[in-house]
Amino acid sequence: MKANNPLIVVRDLSIAFAGAKAVDGLSFTVAAGEVTALVGESGSGKTVSGLSIAGLAPPEARITGRVTLAGADILGRTPRERRLAGHPAVSMVFQDPQAALNPVLTIGEQIVEAVRADGRTGARAAAARALELLDLVRIPEPGRRFSEYPHRLSGGMRQRVVIALALAASPVALVADEPTTALDVTIQAQILQLLIRLKDELGMALLLITHDLGVVAEAADRVLLMRDGRLLEDRGVRDFFDGPRHPYGRALLAARPGRRTRRGPRPRLADTSAPCLIGGEGSGAC
Amino acid sequence: MLTIEKLRVTHRTRNGTVLAVDGVDLTLRRGETLGLVGESGCGKSTLARAVMRLTPPASGRILLDGTDVTRLRGRAAAPFTARVQMVFQDPAASLDPRYTVARAIAEPLLPTVRDAAERARRVAALMDDVGLARALADRLPHQLSGGQRQRVAIARAIAPRPDVVVLDEPVSALDVSLQAQVLNLLVDLQERHGLAYLFIGHDIGVVRHMADRVAVMYLGRIVEIGDWSDVVDEPAHPYTRALMAAAPAANPDAGRAATRTVLAGELPSPFAPPPGCAFHTRCPLAVERCRREAPALRDAADGRRVACHLAPAPSAETNPAQTNPTEANNFRPLRRLP
Numbered sequence: 345m346k347a348n349n350p351l352i353v354v355r356d357l358s359i360a361f362a363g364a365k366a367v368d369g370l371s372f373t374v375a376a377g378e379v380t381a382l383v384g385e386s387g388s389g390k391t392v393s394g395l396s397i398a399g400l401a402p403p404e405a406r407i408t409g410r411v412t413l414a415g416a417d418i419l420g421r422t423p424r425e426r427r428l429a430g431h432p433a434v435s436m437v438f439q440d441p442q443a444a445l446n447p448v449l450t451i452g453e454q455i456v457e458a459v460r461a462d463g464r465t466g467a468r469a470a471a472a473r474a475l476e477l478l479d480l481v482r483i484p485e486p487g488r489r490f491s492e493y494p495h496r497l498s499g500g501m502r503q504r505v506v507i508a509l510a511l512a513a514s515p516v517a518l519v520a521d522e523p524t525t526a527l528d529v530t531i532q533a534q535i536l537q538l539l540i541r542l543k544d545e546l547g548m549a550l551l552l553i554t555h556d557l558g559v560v561a562e563a564a565d566r567v568l569l570m571r572d573g574r575l576l577e578d579r580g581v582r583d584f585f586d587g588p589r590h591p592y593g594r595a596l597l598a599a600r601p602g603r604r605t606r607r608g609p610r611p612r613l614a615d616t617s618a619p620c621l622i623g624g625e626g627s628g629a630c
Numbered sequence: 631m632l633t634i635e636k637l638r639v640t641h642r643t644r645n646g647t648v649l650a651v652d653g654v655d656l657t658l659r660r661g662e663t664l665g666l667v668g669e670s671g672c673g674k675s676t677l678a679r680a681v682m683r684l685t686p687p688a689s690g691r692i693l694l695d696g697t698d699v700t701r702l703r704g705r706a707a708a709p710f711t712a713r714v715q716m717v718f719q720d721p722a723a724s725l726d727p728r729y730t731v732a733r734a735i736a737e738p739l740l741p742t743v744r745d746a747a748e749r750a751r752r753v754a755a756l757m758d759d760v761g762l763a764r765a766l767a768d769r770l771p772h773q774l775s776g777g778q779r780q781r782v783a784i785a786r787a788i789a790p791r792p793d794v795v796v797l798d799e800p801v802s803a804l805d806v807s808l809q810a811q812v813l814n815l816l817v818d819l820q821e822r823h824g825l826a827y828l829f830i831g832h833d834i835g836v837v838r839h840m841a842d843r844v845a846v847m848y849l850g851r852i853v854e855i856g857d858w859s860d861v862v863d864e865p866a867h868p869y870t871r872a873l874m875a876a877a878p879a880a881n882p883d884a885g886r887a888a889t890r891t892v893l894a895g896e897l898p899s900p901f902a903p904p905p906g907c908a909f910h911t912r913c914p915l916a917v918e919r920c921r922r923e924a925p926a927l928r929d930a931a932d933g934r935r936v937a938c939h940l941a942p943a944p945s946a947e948t949n950p951a952q953t954n955p956t957e958a959n960n961f962r963p964l965r966r967l968p
Contacts, residue, residue: 385805386776498896499670528669529832533876533892540888555806558835558878562887585881599810602835603880606859610817610839613810 351376351549352397352434352517357409357419359392359401359573366392368573370409374517379543379550381564381581383557383596389573394519394553398436399423414516423513427462432517435510437539439522441502444509445494451478451505452490458512477508480545481538500531507538517549518542524559536563557600561585569593631826632658632681632714632794637690639673639680648900650676652850653690655927658794661820663827665841665858667834667873669897673850674830678796681828682716683707694794708741712790719799721779725771731757731782732767738789756785759822761815777808781815788819796828801836813839834877838862846870849900849908852927856934866936869909907939915940 350373359367367389374380384390395401397411399422411419416431423433438444446454455474459465465473471490478486481504494502503523510518520539524532540563543550552563560567560581567584569577569592576590588594598614639651650673658664666674679685681692683699692700699710715738718724725734735753743749757764760781771779780800787795797816801809813836819825831837837844837858844862845855846869854867865871872893879885895912898904904911910920919939930936930943 385807500896529834529878530669530873530876530893531896532878533887533890534894536887537890537892544888556878557806558880561879561882562885562890564882581882585883596806599807600835600880601809601813601833601839602837604839606863613814613839615807615811615814 350374351414352551353410353412354393354397355410355412357393357396357411358407359389359396360406361404366405366573367396370570370573370575372568372575372578374549374551376516376549377543377547378565379540379552379563380566380568381560382551382553382568382570383555383560384570385555387572388570390553390570391521393570394436394521394551397517397551398434398519399426400436424461427513433513433515434517434519435513435515437503437507437510437518437520437523440526441499441506442494442526444506445502447494450491450493451497455505455508455512458509461513473512474508477511478505480511480542481505481508483508498531499527500534503527503531503535504538507535507542511542511546515548517551519551519553521553522555523552525554525556532559533562539563557596569596631660631695632828633691633693633696634677634681635691635693637677637680637692638688639676639685640688641676646901649850649903650900651680651687654847654850654852656845656852656855658826658828660793660826661824662842663820663829663840665837665844666828666830666847667832667837667844668847669832669873671897671900672847673900674847675798677847678716678798678828678830681794681796682714683711712742713792714794714796715787715790715792716796716798717780717783717787717800720803721776721783722771722803724783725779727771730768730770731762731774734771734782735785735789738786742790752789756789759788759819760785775808776804777811780804780808780812784812784815784819788823788825791823792825794826794828796830798830799832800829802831802833809836816840834862834874846873849897849903851908851937852935853909853937854934855927856932860932860934864932866930866932866934866941867909867938868913868915868940872912872914907937 352374355371357367357370358365370393382390382394392401396407401407407420410417413434414432418426418431452474455477456470459470459473475486475490478489483489483501483504523539524535527535536559539550554560564581567577567579567581568575571592577588577593588597595614601613604610634654634656637651637654638649641648641650654677668674676685680687687700691698694710694713702710732753735756736749739749739752743752754764762778762781801812804812820827829837829840841858843856844858845852846867848869854861854870861870862874865874876893893912898911906922907920907925910916925937925939927935927937930941
């Protein structure tokens with residue numbers, strides 16, 4: 345594979361739940377070594393798109409289209425089926441580390457379990473690999489943390505464990521769904537920096553799903569803007585912030601609070617008028 | 631109008647006692663927005679709960695227009711309860727799932743507005759006030775969007791015609807565009823009703839947008855307080871500086887996560903706060919004195935107050951002949967919306 349070949353190619357991806365279209369004809373590519381941000385509000389279809397790329401879409405989802413990973417067709421296959429077929433792994437990092445970790449297993453047990461999912465690694469080698477992974481995500485004193493339970497860790501440390509779990513399968517791509525949203529601002533910056541460093545060290549592709557344009561400005565190389573299941577923009581991050589072409593992108597940028605200057609009145613924030621799915625006609629609330 | 635004096639709040643847990651709020655002094659003026667920022671566990675929500683008198687303080691006082699309301703209970707507390715209201719972060723959790731919109735908004739009116747027809751009129755007016763269509767009156771919370779639910783919570787809070795509303799992360803559960811709408815609504819309501827807001831948040835962008843003054847909390851103490859533009863744009867305390875630097879950049883040219891310096895480590899355990907300045911374990915500037923001696927909140931340049939041994943003292947010209955260094959003396963009139 346050539347260096348700038350796309351690692352993941354998504355063509356005409358559509359996802360429907362009980363007849364309702366969540367994603368409608370989505371096409372984009374993700375390159376290795378790049379941070380591609382999939383941006384949109386709740387209900388835009390960004391999360392379910394990420395789930396289907398990672399092979400984790402719920403079974404009731406009706407998925408059509410084509411997703412290839414380094415040329416191999418992976419759409420509709422679970423991570424296990426992909427592994428058995430010899431495809432490289434795509435792992436997922438979720439928003440809420442509390443929910444992503446098993447409260448009754450130690451950190452070490454959970455990572456060992458993930459490492460041994462390949463069916464080839466022995467217990468001793470898996471434990472060594474687990475310690476290595478904890479070190480890789482820069483958890484201090486990995487030996488001590490190994491035998492601790494998730495509730496003993498702070499939110500930031502838990503998210504590091506979740507990232508270590510995602511790395512257990514030696515993925516070539518990481519789908520991170522709002523990985524910093526549940527964290528404090530100082531810890532957000534640490535986790536974002538960690539994800540970018542890991543992407544560089546391990547040569548992965550990083551698909552960053554977020555609604556936070558600050559995170560996009562900090563981390564993304566490319567921006568994919570979604571709304572109502574459709575792709576509105578696919579541009580380099582500087583181009584996007586210099587002036588999105590789509591009115592929705594412009595409205596989103598203008599809706600960010602905090603653009604206030606020292607002098608002058610508090611600016612009014614833009615209303616992006618997302619259509620309300622819950623019948624709030626004329627309510628003005630959504 | 632609302633004054634907090636030397637407030638200390640402790641939590642007893644199985645693992646010992648935590649001093650969640652450690653001697654906080656604050657004043658909130660009529661019609662202003664005071665932003666309160668800090669990391670999870672810094673005590674900002676405990677402080678809000680103490681102001682709401684949901685958590686009794688270990689010591690200190692809360693004064694409303696000069697009246698000590700700290701320990702009022704029952705009937706004596708009722709007039710003051712109405713004057714200080716709160717909006718919580720998650721409207722899905724703060725609203726009763728079995729109450730319709732109209733009933734939820736009517737509930738806080740029950741003790742004072744006995745006439746049902748008058749109450750219905752007030753509910754309709756409140757719904758207009760917060761931008762909820764009257765057609766939504768019979769909906770249940772699960773039939774509303776997140777933004778609509780937060781509007782119901784705001785209508786409930788302003789129903790008793792309060793002077794102070796404590797807003798605990800009121801938009802952090804909402805999408806960016808809904809955030810903008812709810813923030814615009816809060817600004818409108820403040821203008822219309824002369825409300826004072828204690829605005830608690832961890833999103834610097836939101837606090838920057840809303841606040842007239844900003845107070846920064848670290849491990850139960852205020853470490854810096856001042857005019858929003860000074861605190862946010864030219865922070866004096868090293869912790870404030872780190873907090874502001876950690877906030878995501880506005881555009882890719884302003885900062886990239888891969889290259890920036892981020893504050894290392896996490897908030898120390900409140901069970902065993904570090905000696906001296908609580909921030910010295912993470913502070914890039916810490917000197918020997920910081921490890922021994924806790925800095926008091928004192929006047930610094932630009933009329934702000936900073937709890938740091940290293941912060942420069944006010945120069946003579948910016949603070950002429952200051953004899954009584956209280957927060958009130960440092961207050962500068964703030965620019966309001968036209």
